[in-house]
Amino acid sequence: MNPPAAASEFLAQAGWGDATILPLAGDASFRRYFRAVAPGRTAILMDAPPPHEDPRPFIAIARWLRARGFAAPEVFGEDLDRGLVLLQDFGDARMRETVDAAPESELRLYEAAVDLLIRLHEEDAAPVRPYDAPEYHREAALFTEWYLPAIGIDVDADSYRAAWEQALAPVLDTAPVTVLRDYHAENIMLIDGSEALGLLDFQDALAGHPAYDLVSLLQDARRDVHPSLETAMLDRYCRVTGAGEAFRIAYHVLGAQRNAKIIGIFTRLWKRDGKPRYPALCPRVWGYLERDLAHPALKPVADWFDANVPAALRGDPMEVSGR
Numbered sequence: 005m006n007p008p009a010a011a012s013e014f015l016a017q018a019g020w021g022d023a024t025i026l027p028l029a030g031d032a033s034f035r036r037y038f039r040a041v042a043p044g045r046t047a048i049l050m051d052a053p054p055p056h057e058d059p060r061p062f063i064a065i066a067r068w069l070r071a072r073g074f075a076a077p078e079v080f081g082e083d084l085d086r087g088l089v090l091l092q093d094f095g096d097a098r099m100r101e102t103v104d105a106a107p108e109s110e111l112r113l114y115e116a117a118v119d120l121l122i123r124l125h126e127e128d129a130a131p132v133r134p135y136d137a138p139e140y141h142r143e144a145a146l147f148t149e150w151y152l153p154a155i156g157i158d159v160d161a162d163s164y165r166a167a168w169e170q171a172l173a174p175v176l177d178t179a180p181v182t183v184l185r186d187y188h189a190e191n192i193m194l195i196d197g198s199e200a201l202g203l204l205d206f207q208d209a210l211a212g213h214p215a216y217d218l219v220s221l222l223q224d225a226r227r228d229v230h231p232s233l234e235t236a237m238l239d240r241y242c243r244v245t246g247a248g249e250a251f252r253i254a255y256h257v258l259g260a261q262r263n264a265k266i267i268g269i270f271t272r273l274w275k276r277d278g279k280p281r282y283p284a285l286c287p288r289v290w291g292y293l294e295r296d297l298a299h300p301a302l303k304p305v306a307d308w309f310d311a312n313v314p315a316a317l318r319g320d321p322m323e324v325s326g327r
Contacts, residue, residue: 007038008051014088015040018081020047039093047080048094052087059089061132062207066091068130068182074120075195075202094202100189100227110233113199117192117221118237120201122244125181125214135183135212137169137176144168144261146268151286152313154271154321159312167304172261174301175254180211187217188224214247215255216262223259223292225266225285231295256299263293271321283322290318 005027015023023040028048034056038049052059059082069076077091099117103110148161184206193202218241222234242251266289270282297306317324 005036005038007049008053008086008088010083010086010088011038011049011051014081014083014086015049015090017083018090020081020090023047025049040090046093048077048091050089050091052089054085054087057087059087059207060084061209063089065130065132065182065184065206065209069203069206072127074124075200076206077202077204094193094195094204095197097194097197098190099192099194099201102194103189104227109199111236113194114221114233114237115240116199116201117187117189118218118240119244121187121214121217121221122241124184124217125245127182129180129211130182130209132182132209132211134180135210135216137172139210140172140261141165141168143265146272147264148268150268150271150275151321154275155317155324157313157317164308164312167308168261170304171257171302174250175213175215175257178213178254181214183210183212183214183216185209185216185220187220189221189227213254213258214245215251216258219255219259219262223263223296225263225270225289225292228288253299253301256296257301260293260296260302260305263289263296267293267321274322280322283320286321287319294318 007025007027011025012021015021015025020040020042023042026039026041028037028039034053036051038051040047040049050059050062052062063079063082066076066079070078075094077094079089079091081090082088099113103113145161145165148159148164152159184203185208186205187203191203191205193204194200195202218238222229222237238252238255241247245251267286270286270289273279273282296302297309
């Protein structure tokens, strides 16, 4: 976590030449984050190195969100050629750790997070590419491309795609909203320790179905969300928006699609990117996936899983494969 070579020059150009650079975090991508600490103020330095990362989508969505009253970080400075961005610092209080440390805050913070989505879905979709059938299929295929080979299973990918074509058909004809795509408790900040919600990690936003981000929040790959809380928050969203049974079907279909994708991604992070901590998250995701597959709308996909992936081989791919 040494800062990039150009960091000091960039900070000086942005008016932060007196700042000390402290390591903060990395994530599942090539992006890294640092805190710039100057007398009386702090900021976040994002290192999104080309050609692996492009900060332009993050900056564009941040500005789109802020223009509509949502708390995305203000952009203080940018050097797109070097992939450096200086951002507003929301502090260290993430929703995840706050709820874990103070369980009594869980209900009200999840209610606030659901209400934020309701507000977001009242807006026309951002000018981003569509979350369409080819994208859903590409993502779902990450499961057969990474998880199954890792545990030694060879399958017919065409039958897998055909099952998803049946399941996904009902969710494709819906007016799109902005889908942040990684909306969960580790990407929602409590700004400066308050309970005002700040947004992070939205650079991959697409225009798609409103159920997707609700699934991301309530079937959190990194934190157990109790089924009773999930049900209460799904009910809250439907009650306020007037969403009916079609939305609930889409919720479970997109839940299954997202969870299959995540299992594939977490396996890829281990096998390709040398990040062995992610497979241990897969059993939780399998639990969500199996709950979604129990919905009648997912029967074609559930039948495929029953025929191709034995229950004993659904878990941590490192453990299942013996490696």
